[in-house]
Amino acid sequence: MIINEQTPRGPVEASAFENGRLMNHDPTICIENLSYQYPRSPGLVLRDINLSIHKGEFLGIIGPTGAGKTTLCLALNGIVPQFYGGRFFGHVTVAGLDTVDNPIHLLAQHMAMVFQDPETQLIANSVEDEVAFGLENVRVPRDEIQKRIRWALETVRLDGMEKKHPSELSGGEKQRLSIAAALALQPEVLVLDEPTSQLDPLGKQQVLATIRELNAHLGITVILVSHASEEIAEFVDRVALLANGELVDVDIPSRIFAHADLLRQHAIRPPQVASFYMELRDRGFEPPSIPVTLGEAARAYEPMRTLIEVNPLAVPSEASEEAFGSVVLSAQGVEHVYPDGTKALRGVSLDVREGEYLVVVGQNGAGKTTLVKHFLHLLEATAGRVLLNGQDVSNLEVSEVAQRVGFVAQNPDNQIFNTTVEAEVAFALQNLGIAGPELAERVEESLLTMGLADYRTWHPLSLPKGDRARLVIAAMLAMQPDVLIFDEPTTGQDYYGAKRILDVTRQLHQAGKTVIVITHHLYLVPGYAERVVVMGKGVILLDAPIRKAFHEAALLRSTYLAPPQIVQFAQHIASRENLSSPSLGQDHALPILTYEELAACITERKDKA
Amino acid sequence: MTWRTIGSVRESPFTQLDFRSKLTVMFVATFLAFFWQSPPLTAALALVILILCLVAGIRLSYLGNMLRIMLPFYVILLITHGFWNTNVGRTPIWIAPETWWLIGGRLQLTAEGLAYGFMIILRTLTLILVIPLAIFTTDLNELIVGLVRMRIPYKVAFAFSATLRFVPLLLEDIQTIIEAQRLRGLALERMNLLQRLRVYSRIAVPLILGAMTRSQQIGVVLASKAFSGSPDRTYLHESSLRTADYAVLVLCFGMLLAALVLGATTGLGRFGMPGS
Numbered sequence: 001m002i003i004n005e006q007t008p009r010g011p012v013e014a015s016a017f018e019n020g021r022l023m024n025h026d027p028t029i030c031i032e033n034l035s036y037q038y039p040r041s042p043g044l045v046l047r048d049i050n051l052s053i054h055k056g057e058f059l060g061i062i063g064p065t066g067a068g069k070t071t072l073c074l075a076l077n078g079i080v081p082q083f084y085g086g087r088f089f090g091h092v093t094v095a096g097l098d099t100v101d102n103p104i105h106l107l108a109q110h111m112a113m114v115f116q117d118p119e120t121q122l123i124a125n126s127v128e129d130e131v132a133f134g135l136e137n138v139r140v141p142r143d144e145i146q147k148r149i150r151w152a153l154e155t156v157r158l159d160g161m162e163k164k165h166p167s168e169l170s171g172g173e174k175q176r177l178s179i180a181a182a183l184a185l186q187p188e189v190l191v192l193d194e195p196t197s198q199l200d201p202l203g204k205q206q207v208l209a210t211i212r213e214l215n216a217h218l219g220i221t222v223i224l225v226s227h228a229s230e231e232i233a234e235f236v237d238r239v240a241l242l243a244n245g246e247l248v249d250v251d252i253p254s255r256i257f258a259h260a261d262l263l264r265q266h267a268i269r270p271p272q273v274a275s276f277y278m279e280l281r282d283r284g285f286e287p288p289s290i291p292v293t294l295g296e297a298a299r300a301y302e303p304m305r306t307l308i309e310v311n312p313l314a315v316p317s318e319a320s321e322e323a324f325g326s327v328v329l330s331a332q333g334v335e336h337v338y339p340d341g342t343k344a345l346r347g348v349s350l351d352v353r354e355g356e357y358l359v360v361v362g363q364n365g366a367g368k369t370t371l372v373k374h375f376l377h378l379l380e381a382t383a384g385r386v387l388l389n390g391q392d393v394s395n396l397e398v399s400e401v402a403q404r405v406g407f408v409a410q411n412p413d414n415q416i417f418n419t420t421v422e423a424e425v426a427f428a429l430q431n432l433g434i435a436g437p438e439l440a441e442r443v444e445e446s447l448l449t450m451g452l453a454d455y456r457t458w459h460p461l462s463l464p465k466g467d468r469a470r471l472v473i474a475a476m477l478a479m480q481p482d483v484l485i486f487d488e489p490t491t492g493q494d495y496y497g498a499k500r501i502l503d504v505t506r507q508l509h510q511a512g513k514t515v516i517v518i519t520h521h522l523y524l525v526p527g528y529a530e531r532v533v534v535m536g537k538g539v540i541l542l543d544a545p546i547r548k549a550f551h552e553a554a555l556l557r558s559t560y561l562a563p564p565q566i567v568q569f570a571q572h573i574a575s576r577e578n579l580s581s582p583s584l585g586q587d588h589a590l591p592i593l594t595y596e597e598l599a600a601c602i603t604e605r606k607d608k609a
Numbered sequence: 610m611t612w613r614t615i616g617s618v619r620e621s622p623f624t625q626l627d628f629r630s631k632l633t634v635m636f637v638a639t640f641l642a643f644f645w646q647s648p649p650l651t652a653a654l655a656l657v658i659l660i661l662c663l664v665a666g667i668r669l670s671y672l673g674n675m676l677r678i679m680l681p682f683y684v685i686l687l688i689t690h691g692f693w694n695t696n697v698g699r700t701p702i703w704i705a706p707e708t709w710w711l712i713g714g715r716l717q718l719t720a721e722g723l724a725y726g727f728m729i730i731l732r733t734l735t736l737i738l739v740i741p742l743a744i745f746t747t748d749l750n751e752l753i754v755g756l757v758r759m760r761i762p763y764k765v766a767f768a769f770s771a772t773l774r775f776v777p778l779l780l781e782d783i784q785t786i787i788e789a790q791r792l793r794g795l796a797l798e799r800m801n802l803l804q805r806l807r808v809y810s811r812i813a814v815p816l817i818l819g820a821m822t823r824s825q826q827i828g829v830v831l832a833s834k835a836f837s838g839s840p841d842r843t844y845l846h847e848s849s850l851r852t853a854d855y856a857v858l859v860l861c862f863g864m865l866l867a868a869l870v871l872g873a874t875t876g877l878g879r880f881g882m883p884g885s
Contacts, residue, residue, distance in 0.1 A: 079829055105837035113833045120826040123834075125749045125774070132750075132845035137835040145845050167781065181834075378788065398788075399796040407792050415789040417815040428793035461818065479794060 028189055028221045029053040029076060033090035036071060036080055045071050047245045049090075055188075056219040058212065060226065060236035060253070064267040065466070065494045068245040069225045070116065073193045076223070077111050078104045095188055109138050111189040112182035116197060116492060118174035119411065122166040127158060130166055131181045138185065152184035155210050157203065168340060171198045171410055171488070172364025172520075179207055183214065189221045190214075196226070197491050200363040200520050202560040204228070208235050227494045229271045230565050233257055233292035241266060258290035269495035272523065272566035273297035276595035283599060297569050301576070309605045310577050313592055325354025328483055328514055329375055329405070333384035336370055336538075344370040346538040347384065354482070357505075357515045359525050359546070362535030363560035368518045369410070371535070372485050375516075377401045403432065405483045406476030410491060412469040413461070421447070421463070422456040424471055428479045442478050450474040450504065466497045473504060483514040490521050502528050522550065523564035526593035534559060547591040554587075566595045573598075622853070623665035624746045628755030630854040631743040634661070637861040641868055642735040646880035648724050651731040658738045665746045675737060683730045690726030691718045697880060698722040725880065749774055754848040763840035771827075775820075782819050786812050 034049040046068045053059050061069050074080040078099040081088035092099040095110040112134065115121045124130040128149050135145045153159045156176035161169070166177060175198045182190060190211065196204040208224075212235050215222045226232050232239060233253040241248045241256060243266040249256060257263070257270045260278050270278070273294060277287045287304060291297040329352040336345040344367045352358055360368045373379040374386045377393040386393045393401055409415050418424040425443045429435075434442065447453040450470040455463060460471055469489060476484060486505060490498035498521065506528050509515045519525065525532070525546065532549035534542040536559030542549055549556075550563050553571065562568070570590040574580070579589035592598045623631075638658055645651050662672065698719030705716040747755075749770045756766035790808070791797060797805065850858075871877040 074829075077833055079832060083829055083832060103837070104832040105835045105839075108833055108835035115830070115833075120823065121830045123774070123827060123830060129748075129750050129845065133836075134834040136842050136844055137837070139841065139843050142843055142845060142847070145843065149845075167777075376792065378792075397796060397798055398791040399794045399798075402792045402794050409789070414785045415792070417786050417789060417812065419814060427790075431790075431794035431796070475793060 026055045027052040028055045028057075028095060029223075030093045031075075031090070032092075034072075034075060034092060035087075035089040036075060037087040038071075038084060039086045041086075045245050046075065049247045051240060051247060051250065053189075053221060053223065055221055056215065057238065058215050058222045058224070058236045060224050060232040060239040061242060062226065062229070062232055062239055062256075062268055063242035063248075065464070065497055066244075067242040067266075069242055070193050071245075072242065073113065073191050073223065073225060075099065076189070076191055077113055078102065078107045105137070108134075110187060111191060112185040112187040113191040114178050114182045114193065114195040116194040117411075118171065118178045118198065121178050122174060125165060126162065127153065127164050127166060127169070127177055128162040130177055131184045134181055134185050148184040148186075152180035155183060156180045156207060164340070168338075168342075170365045170369070171491075172200060172203065175199055176203065176207065176364070183210070186214070186218060187220065189223070191223045193225045194227065194492065195224070196228070196231070198364070198488065198520070200560040201522070201562040202557060203364060204231060205562070211235075227269075229257060229269055229274075230293075233271045233274075234294075241268070254290070254292050254296070257292040267494065267496045272564060272595050273569055276566060276569065276598055279595055279599040280602060283602075285602070285604075294565055294568060294572075298572055301573065305576070307605055309603050310573055310579065310590070311601050311603055312579070313590055313597060313601050324356050327351045327387075328354045328389055329516075330387040331371065331374065331384070332387065334371070334374055334381045334386060335383040336367075336374065336379060337382045344538055345374075345381075348535075348538070348540055349384075350533060350540060350543065352483070352514060352516065354514055355509075355512060356531060357509045357529050358517070358531045358533060359529040360516065360518045360533045360535060361520065361522060361559075361561055362541075363537075365537075366535040366559060367538040368535055369487055370538075372407070372487065372516065372518065375401075375483075375485065376405055376407050399431070402428075402481070403479050404481050405485060406473075406479065406481040408469065408472050408476060408484070408486045408489060410488045412465070412472045415472045415475075416460045416468060419459060420456065421452055421458050421460055421471055424460050425475050425478050428475055432479065442480075446474040446478040449477060449507075466493055466500065469501055470504065473508075477508075481513075483516065484508055485516045485518075487518045488520070489517065490519060490524055498524055520561075522561065523566075526550075526564075534561070536560075547593060548588070550593060551588045551591055564593075566598055567592065570598050621664060621666040621746070623661070623742075625853070626746075626857060627848055627850050627854045628743070628747050628752050629759060629848070629850065630857040631747060632755070632759075633858055633861045635739050635743045637865050638735055638739045640865065642732045644868060644872065645878035646725075646728060647878050648728040648731065648880075650878055651728050651735065655731040655734045655738070658735050658742065662738050662742050665742055667741060667745060671741075672738070679733070679737065682733075686729050687723065687726040690729065691723040692716060694719070694722040694725055697725045721881070728880070744773065748846070750844075751846050751848065754844050754846050757840065757844075758848045763842070764838040767838065775824075778823065779816070779820065782816055783812060786815055 029052070031049050031051045034046055035044050036046040037044045049072065061072065063069050071080055075092055076094060076099065081100065082104050088100065094107055097107055097110070099107055122130055124133050131149045131152050132145050135148060140148070149162070150159070153162065156179055158173065158176055158180060166174060169177060175195065179195055196207060199207065208231055211222055214220045224232065224236060236253060238250055239253050239256040240250045248266065249262065257274045263270050271292050274290050274292045277290045277297070277300065280287055285308070288300050291300045331348050331350045334345050334348045337343050348371055360371070362368050370379065374381055377396060377398050380394065388396065388401060388404060416424060418427055422443060425446050426439060429439045429442055447456060450473055452467065452471060452474055455467070460468060463471060489501045493501060502524060505515050505517060517529065529546055532544060532546050533540055534549060534555065541559060542552060542555055550567050551571065553563050553568070556563055570592045571587050574589035581588040590598065590601060592601065638654065641654055642651060645654065698721050700720040701717040702720050703718040704714060705712045707713045753766045753770050756769065757763055787797065795808065797808065800808065868878065
């Protein structure tokens with residue numbers, strides 16, 4: 001179905017008034033009959049899109065990977081088709097300027113864009129120069145540039161880093177810098193293509209709250225592409241659902257995210273509270289509405305209180321230390337100071353046992369990647385030591401450690417350097433001196449395990465991003481390491497893509513491997529990890545079973561993390577019902593991890609009014 | 610990785626100088642290195658530039674690495690000039706014994722040839738040291754502003770700085786690829802030179818592919834940041850000549866003038882002149 005969306009619907013106006021501001025209904029962006037095909041793509045990547053985006057509107061764009069979201073964003077500032085070429089049909093106008101007839105740099109004076117991958121969009125030599133570059137191009141006076149730099153860097157928590165080179169920043173910090181550079185422009189239209197995928201959860205909230213504020217007070221039109229349903233539901237006025245290059249629907253978040261069939265059909269994950277209320281409905285309850293934000297969920301809960309009972313959760317017993325094997329990796333008082341003086345680790349001690357599935361979480365720059373680089377001997381500890389099966393890794397070469405500890409980096413493309421999928425997997429084996437039938441057998445086994453056997457002759461870079469990550473895993477697996485470390489493996493993936501990668505980690509764990517995953521995506525972890533290590537500013541703040549760790553809201557907040565939305569809602573319910581855990585207090589009264597678990601706690605009240 | 614980390618440059622009075630002053634130092638030093646053929650003078654010039662490098666904070670380890678790379682070429686220079694530079698070679702200090710087949714009594718090492726070889730070495734050393742002295746100690750944005758103030762078209766200045774910007778990125782990519790290969794069991798530390806060269810040659814394909822993708826991405830990013838190549842823009846960094854810059858400029862042009870005048874009148878700087 002293609003919606004020809006020329007004017008906003010009634011509820012949009014209502015929501016605008018509810019938010020205390022009247023939305024201006026002059027369209028800033030008009031998209032008419034837009035279809036587009038890249039020069040080498042087999043078919044259209046955008047198909048007959050019609051959409052008007054109004055001045056001061058905050059529009060969310062959702063859709064599965066490959067839906068055409070990024071291409072649509074690029075069409076808004078003329079990069080498609082002016083830079084890429086290809087076949088372009090229809091019209092797009094931004095602030096009255098046709099995006100085909102006007103040069104990109106002119107369009108860019110009205111529209112700032114933040115791309116998904118921060119690595120590729122930082123071009124200056126210092127943090128302040130990065131923010132200044134766009135401002136210089138649009139001829140902002142020097143004094144004003146300096147003011148805007150200060151403001152933008154404070155907004156994204158990068159103040160004090162003005163003179164640092166962007167390459168010295170962590171992935172999340174780079175993403176914040178890209179956002180700061182766009183915010184500083186204070187453009188008429190701000191296009192954000194998955195701008196917060198590498199940010200810690202509270203960092204995301206802060207940045208999006210600031211963007212919302214700019215949107216409200218300066219009337220900046222914002223277009224946000226995101227896989228995170230919770231943030232889309234909380235911040236945007238309207239949601240456009242894109243699938244297979246088509247605009248499937250445009251509506252307010254509460255309508256889009258309550259439409260379970262539509263979401264399922266297009267592989268979109270609803271916000272967790274919406275899933276919870278849909279689950280309640282499936283269990284025979286009659287919630288007043290399907291809320292999509294935490295605030296709405298709390299309001300919807302009130303009228304239900306007289307009709308339901310909240311029962312304690314039967315918590316499955318946790319695996320004890322003895323259930324696992326001996327200590328395979330051990331960090332003992334590890335400290336690390338980078339050449340620029342940054343203290344990344346401050347006396348970290350951690351034991352990882354054979355057969356464990358461990359998740360390391362923490363704010364951007366907490367020291368997570370630095371810690372695992374010590375496990376791999378990619379970094380030398382300034383103080384302390386790291387043991388691998390009791391052996392000090394500083395006495396081992398990286399290549400020796402790699403045979404026992406596999407590492408899948410944040411960006412799989414940085415780990416691909418062969419010309420075929422098969423050669424990529426065989427590379428490690430050749431280094432180990434394996435040849436002949438054994439090599440062929442191991443390559444085959446790894447390709448089959450990762451579902452890549454059909455692509456063996458393909459060029460690795462021609463695979464989709466999710467499959468490229470699987471290829472790197474396959475290449476690691478061929479070495480048959482005992483431990484596998486994944487650094488932010490789900491970044492940039494849609495929900496189902498992320499689940500597929502985590503399913504692979506579970507499969508490897510079940511096959512007896514020790515698995516360590518670094519992630520910000522706490523909501524994805526239940527069902528996979530048993531133990532959570534929370535890091536903040538170079539120290540371990542908490543090392544606990546997942547049920548305990550996820551309900552330590554205050555501690556998580558201290559490192560810019562937040563429990564998943566459903567955990568926060570469970571804590572709200574526990575507070576409303578005065579439930580409390582005898583030993584751990586109210587936050588742990590309902591130690592649920594998923595919306596299904598929370599729904600299972602709800603039963604019909606026997607003495608209901 | 611940045612130019613500063615490549616050269617291990619720290620903050621110093623030299624980093625505070627305007628790029629135009631540094632460019633003048635570079636120009637005058639290069640000119641004198643070619644103008645003078647006298648070994649003592651070229652040695653003095655190389656020494657001054659070396660001292661300036663150390664003052665500018667370029668670490669000895671970097672300079673040592675550069676010398677190590679250049680050492681084979683310097684040995685070749687000394688041998689070829691010492692034995693075969695017949696234009697200057699007059700005084701033999703060693704002659705191949707008569708009994709040696711073919712070259713006996715004919716091959717000779719001359720003092721002038723060796724001196725000339727040393728002079729060429731010192732000349733190249735000056736050039737090798739003076740370029741990083743100007744580039745490593747300058748922020749690329751200040752470099753652009755400096756060039757634009759010298760009336761170089763903005764597009765040319767930006768293209769120059771973009772090329773310089775690309776080098777550290779390329780080196781970083783090489784490091785990343787090698788790191789990824791070591792994580793797949795590649796024991797680089799146990800390889801001989803030939804095996805290492807084979808590894809480096811395999812890096813070329815992903816490196817070129819990566820560079821092509823990156824250049825396309827940079828193009829998209831530049832366009833989206835309203836970059837048009839037009840000089841009609843503002844600058845965060847100011848390029849203004851301060852007292853120290855004027856002092857450097859006066860000193861450089863003074864030296865240049867003196868060298869030209871003395872060269873023309875007394876022949877100072879010519880090879881083989883008394884005292885040289």
